[in-house]
Amino acid sequence: MNLILEDCAQIPYFTNMRWVLDALELNAGDFDWFVSDIEHTGGDAFCAEDHWISGNDLERALRDNDIQFIWAVFSAIPKGGPRPVIHEPPYADGNTAFWSDPSLRPQLTEALFEVVCWDSSATILVGLPEAALRQFCHRFPDAKELRATQS
Numbered sequence: 001m002n003l004i005l006e007d008c009a010q011i012p013y014f015t016n017m018r019w020v021l022d023a024l025e026l027n028a029g030d031f032d033w034f035v036s037d038i039e040h041t042g043g044d045a046f047c048a049e050d051h052w053i054s055g056n057d058l059e060r061a062l063r064d065n066d067i068q069f070i071w072a073v074f075s076a077i078p079k080g081g082p083r084p085v086i087h088e089p090p091y092a093d094g095n096t097a098f099w100s101d102p103s104l105r106p107q108l109t110e111a112l113f114e115v116v117c118w119d120s121s122a123t124i125l126v127g128l129p130e131a132a133l134r135q136f137c138h139r140f141p142d143a144k145e146l147r148a149t150q151s
Contacts, residue, residue, distance in 0.1 A: 001130075001133060001145055002104055002124065002125060002126045002127070002128075002145070002146040003124070003125040003128075003133055003136065003137070003143045003144065003145060003146055004122055004123070004124050004125075004143070004144060004145075004146040005122060005123045005125075005136075005140050005142065005143045005144075006121060006122035006123075006142075007142060008140055008142040008143075009142065010139070010140050010141070010142065011140070013068060013120070014068075014117070014120055014121055014122060014123055015068055015069040015070065015072070015117035015118070015120050015122075015123055016066075016067070016068055016069075017058075017062050017067070017069060017072075017074065017115065017117070018062040018063065018067075020115055020123055020125075020136075021062070022139075023135065023136045023139035023140060024125075024128065024132040024133075024135055024136050025132065025135045026132055027055070027059070028055045028056075028058045028059040028062065029054075029055040029056045029058075029059050029079075030055055030079055031055045031076040031077060031078070031079050031112065032052065032053075032054055032055060032076075032077045032078070032079050032080070032081070032083065033052070033053050033054075033055060033058050033074055033075065033076060033077065034050070034051075034052055034074075034075040034077060034083070034086060034089070034090070034108060034111075035047075035050065035051060035052075035053060035058075035072060035073070035074055035075075036050040036072070036073050036075070036086075036089035036090050036091060037050070037071050037072060037073050037089065037090065037091040037092050037093055038050065038069065038071065038072045039069070039070040039071040039072070039093075040067050040068060040069045040070055040072065041067065041068045041070070042065050042066060042067035042068065045061060045064075045065035045067055046061050046065065046067050050086070050089045052083055055079060068120060069117035069120070070117065070119060070120040071092045071093045071117055071118070071119060071120075072092065072116070072117040073089075073090040073091060073092050073107065073114055073115075073116050073117075074114060074115040074116075074117075075090055075106060075107065075108045075111040075113075075114045076111055076112045076113050076114065076115075077108070077110055077111060077112065078112065084108065084109075084110045086108070088107075090106070090107035090108055090111075090114060091107075092116045092117065092118055092119075092124075093119070098116070098118075098124055098146065099148065100148055101148060102147075102148040104126055104146070104148075105126065105127055106126050106127045111127070112127065113125070113126060113127040113128045113129075114126045114127060124146060125143075125146075126146075
């Protein structure tokens with residue numbers, strides 16, 4: 001199951017990855033990350049180009065800076081494993097698959113899961129383990145299943 005969080009009273013604003021990972025009870029340092037389609041507030045605290053980042057570096061950037069991601073796709077890859085060559089980076093802005101593909105999977109086939117920051121108004125979770133999704137729903141009861149018919 002994939003989730004979307006929008007219209008939520010439990011947070012002051014969307015797409016703060018520190019809050020998302022905390023709610024999932026996931027440690028960024030347990031993964032390597034490919035981050036793409038990035039637009040954010042937070043100045044120079046986070047690279048705005050598509051890039052690989054270690055989980056420890058991502059954790060530090062999120063902990064030490066108040067960053068709101070307007071658009072971004074965070075693809076979690078097994079830590080220390082081979083990093084695939086990226087021919088077509090995952091993207092959020094303009095990606096209609098979120099609303100039309102009932103079998104939606106992470107855009108990188110090697111990704112364990114992805115977190116999508118959607119136009120600073122929603123957070124989309126794709127391919128996460130059920131335990132993490134339950135934790136997220138416990139923290140944010142307004143989260144709902146992402147359905148292909150949603151607009």
